[in-house]
Amino acid sequence: MLRYWTAGESHGQTLIALVDGFPAGVELDPSQIDVELRRRQGGYGRGGRQRIETDEVQIRTGIWHGTTLGSPLVLEVANRDYKLERLDDLPRPRPGHADLTGSMKYLGSIRGILERSSARETAVRVAAGGLAKQLLAPFGITALGYVTELGGERIDPIDGDYETLKAARDASEIYSLNPEKDADIKKLIDETRKAGDTLGGVMEVRVDGLPFGLGTHAQWDRKLDGRLAQAVMAVQAIKGVEIGMGFEAARLPGSKVHDPILYDESQKDSPNMGYVRPSNNAGGLEGGMTNGMPLVVRAAKKPISTLAKPLESINLDTKQPDAASYERSDVCAVPAASVIVENVVAFEIAAALVDKFGGDSLPEMQARYELFQKMARER
Ligand SMILES: Cc1cc2nc3c(=O)[nH]c(=O)nc-3n(C[C@H](O)[C@H](O)[C@H](O)COP(=O)(O)O)c2cc1C
Numbered sequence: 001m002l003r004y005w006t007a008g009e010s011h012g013q014t015l016i017a018l019v020d021g022f023p024a025g026v027e028l029d030p031s032q033i034d035v036e037l038r039r040r041q042g043g044y045g046r047g048g049r050q051r052i053e054t055d056e057v058q059i060r061t062g063i064w065h066g067t068t069l070g071s072p073l074v075l076e077v078a079n080r081d082y083k084l085e086r087l088d089d090l091p092r093p094r095p096g097h098a099d100l101t102g103s104m105k106y107l108g109s110i111r112g113i114l115e116r117s118s119a120r121e122t123a124v125r126v127a128a129g130g131l132a133k134q135l136l137a138p139f140g141i142t143a144l145g146y147v148t149e150l151g152g153e154r155i156d157p158i159d160g161d162y163e164t165l166k167a168a169r170d171a172s173e174i175y176s177l178n179p180e181k182d183a184d185i186k187k188l189i190d191e192t193r194k195a196g197d198t199l200g201g202v203m204e205v206r207v208d209g210l211p212f213g214l215g216t217h218a219q220w221d222r223k224l225d226g227r228l229a230q231a232v233m234a235v236q237a238i239k240g241v242e243i244g245m246g247f248e249a250a251r252l253p254g255s256k257v258h259d260p261i262l263y264d265e266s267q268k269d270s271p272n273m274g275y276v277r278p279s280n281n282a283g284g285l286e287g288g289m290t291n292g293m294p295l296v297v298r299a300a301k302k303p304i305s306t307l308a309k310p311l312e313s314i315n316l317d318t319k320q321p322d323a324a325s326y327e328r329s330d331v332c333a334v335p336a337a338s339v340i341v342e343n344v345v346a347f348e349i350a351a352a353l354v355d356k357f358g359g360d361s362l363p364e365m366q367a368r369y370e371l372f373q374k375m376a377r378e379r
């Protein structure tokens, strides 16, 4: 079973991810993980913290001569802005953040809550995703995340193969597939910043090259749609997750929703094994299992809760009404969130791949993958 946990505070010494169950025999390129980390730090609308940090992964355990051993890996990203011991508490909880609820639950300070609830922690979730992508690559599986809506403005995705979409996404400062929309969206973010307000948005992740049968219909907690929903929903500030057509499917008759099944012998060596679907409203999942089509997952992110023009709150010491506390903050972190969602999805796919094809070593997984492809084609 491939899984991970994280530890670390936003302004503490360091952040770590402990990854367990990662197969042996994967030659790692840490610089590829750093590419993901730097993308997560970027995107238009971020606050001052990202000018302090230069995130870089250190792989502390689980490798020898650059190759994984099958033993647990510790991935570390150090905080340059380490100052936790010098920081004061926050007196007035910010509506929308974990401040009030966490300090009540743990009978403690707001500082003690915000330091761990902060999305700074996602740096090491992305590191774990960057590691997982290096297991997906030998199987030809790619994951790409991009922004499709920001502050209520839609940015329609374009069609194309992975390389085309990636080039478009990487040319955009807001990580959309349509860089021509950047100027309008950046203006919207600038105006919002001036108004002391914040913005949310929607992102989509597309995973290509998936074989049939990752996940299972057989038990609720192993259904891949359920696992993806948990991984994505557990990203800070994500408030909705859709797969394929998502909520829209509830509004249409079945004939307009389900993807017909056709057979084309010439495609039998591709991930769909010749079972061609003229549409992909299911978003690549049926019965909690991948169905040979690209996976499409969408997530909605709420606006940042720390407002420069703060909402009403209460001073927890005096119980008197007062404006919520303000700390340095992002105005819009939707582009960054698209990187995080892409990477947590990649990790879940890698975990499902390990479940299906056995996880002790990459060569063993590859042999079992080939055998399965052959058996499924002949079924
Ligand atoms: C990439 C990213 C950056 C974020 N930056 C901030 C921020 O600067 N200020 C803030 O108040 N919330 C920020 N958030 C959101 C909070 O972490 C989040 O709202 C909070 O932990 C409460 O959790 P919840 O929104 O999931 O309920 C960010 C979220 C993400 C994904």
Ligand SMILES: C=C(O[C@@H]1CC(C(=O)O)=C[C@@H](OP(=O)(O)O)[C@H]1O)C(=O)O
Pocket (backbone or CB within 6 Å): 010, 047, 048, 049, 050, 053, 081, 117, 118, 119, 120, 121, 123, 236, 327, 328, 329, 330
């Ligand atoms: C540090 C990151 O994001 C932080 C997420 C965050 C929050 O409340 O979630 C609050 C801000 O923290 P700070 O007060 O240190 O500027 C963001 O900068 C990061 O993504 O690396």
